[in-house]
C-alpha cells in the first residue's frame with residue numbers, strides 16, 4: 001500500500017492550477033448515460049473515482065474513449081445492461097448516481113446497496129423517496145436494490161435535507177419523466193448547477209438549479225454535447241490552506257471565486273491576505289494565524305469537504321477554535337491522527353474544540369478518508385520531522401497529482 005512521506009517544508013510559493021471538480025465529473029459522467037449521441041467532456045480530472053465511474057459506464061454498455069489530457073468521449077446509444085456489479089459499487093459510493101439515469105432511460109436499474117463509510121452511515125432514503133414519487137417501485141433484497149418503472153411521471157418532491165446526491169439522482173430521473181417535477185429544498189451546490197447545465201445542453205428542460213427549488217419538464221429524448229467541468233472548489237481550498245499553513249504565497253489558478261466565498265472569508269478571518277483576480281486567487285500567509293470558529297453547512301455555507309483541512313490549520317493557530325460538523329454525523333476520523341502529531345483537540349458530540357499549539361510533530365499516521373488524508377498532508381508540511389501517511393489511496397480518489405503539485409510549490413513530499 002502506497003504511503004506519502006511529507007517533510008517539514010519551507011513556505012510554499014508559486015502557482016498551482018486547479019483541475020475539474022470530482023463532484024461535478026462523477027454525476028455528469030453518470031448523466032452521460034442519458035444521451036443518445038456523442039458527448040465530449042473537457043477538464044475531467046484524472047482521479048481514481050473517475051476511473052471507477054468510467055468502468056461502471058462501460059459495464060453498462062457505454063463506449064468510452066480517452067481522447068486527450070482531461071478529454072473523454074462517451075457514447076451511450078447502445079447501453080445494454082442495467083445492473084451495477086457489487087465490486088464496482090463497493091469501490092465508490094457515487095456509483096449509485098447511475099440509478100436515476102438508468103431508471104428514466106430504460107425503466108429499470110439494479111445495484112448493491114451502497115454502504116456507509118468512514119464519515120457516516122450515508123443512507124439513500126431521500127434518493128428512493130424521489131424515485132418512488134416519480135412512480136418507481138423499489139425492491140430491496142439480499143443487499144441489492146432495484147428500481148423499476150413502466151413510466152415515470154413528474155411530481156413535487158420535498159427533500160428533508162438538501163442532499164447533493166439525492167438532488168442529482170432525482171433530477172436525472174426526472175429529465176425524461178412525463179410532465180413536470182419540482183424538487184423543493186434541493187441542494188444548491190455549484191456541482192448541481194453544472195449538472196443541470198450539462199443536461200440542458202443535451203436537450204433537457206431544467207430551471208432553478210442553484211436555488212432551493214428546481215423545476216424539470218420531462219422531454220422525450222436527449223442527444224449529445226460538449227461540456228467543460230467546473231473547477232474543483234475543494235481542491236482549490238486545499239491548496240489555499242497549504243499556502244496559509246506554511247505561511248507561503250501561492251496563486252491558485254482556475255477557480256470560480258464565488259464558489260469559494262466561505263473559504264476566502266475564513267482564511268481572511270484567520271489573518272491571511274487573499275487577493276482575488278478573475279479566475280485566480282492569491283493567498284499570502286501570516287505569522288499571526290488566528291483561531292476561527294467554523295460550522296459546516298450545505299452550500300452556500302462552509303463545505304464539510306474542507307472541514308478536516310481547516311482543522312489542521314487551526315491546530316497551529318493562536319487561540320481556541322470550535323469546528324461544528326452539521327452535515328455528516330461522524331466526520332472527525334482525522335482528529336485521532338492529528339492528535340498523534342501533537343494537536344490539542346477535544347471532541348464533544350458534533351463539535352471539535354481545538355487549542356492551537358506552536359508546533360506539530362511528525363508521526364506515522366493513516367488517511368482514514370479522502371479529506372482526512374489531505375488534512376494530514378497539510379499538517380505534515382509544518383510538523384517537525386518526517387510524517388508518513390499510510391492509505392494514501394484515499395487521497396488519489398479526489399486529488400490529481402497531489403505530490404507533483406505540492407513539489408512544484410516547493411514542498412518536500414514523495415510517494416513510497
Ligand SMILES: CC(=O)N[C@H]1[C@@H](OP(=O)(O)OP(=O)(O)OC[C@H]2O[C@@H](n3ccc(=O)[nH]c3=O)[C@H](O)[C@@H]2O)O[C@H](CO)[C@@H](O)[C@@H]1O
Pocket residue numbers: 022023024026094120121122123124125126127128161162163164165166187298304305327328329
Ligand atoms: C460525489 C459527491 O458529490 N460527494 C459529495 C456529496 O456527497 P453526498 O451526495 O453523498 O452527500 P449528501 O448531500 O447526500 O449528504 C448530506 C447528508 O444527508 C444525509 N442523507 C443523504 C441522502 C439521503 O438519502 N439521506 C440522508 O440522510 C447524509 O447521510 C449526510 O448526512 O455531498 C457531500 C455534502 O456536501 C460532500 O461531502 C461529498 O463530497
Ligand SMILES: C=C(OP(=O)(O)O)C(=O)O
Pocket residue numbers: 093094119305370371398
Ligand atoms: C466525501 C467526499 O466524497 P464522496 O461523496 O465521493 O465520498 C469528498 O469528496 O470529500
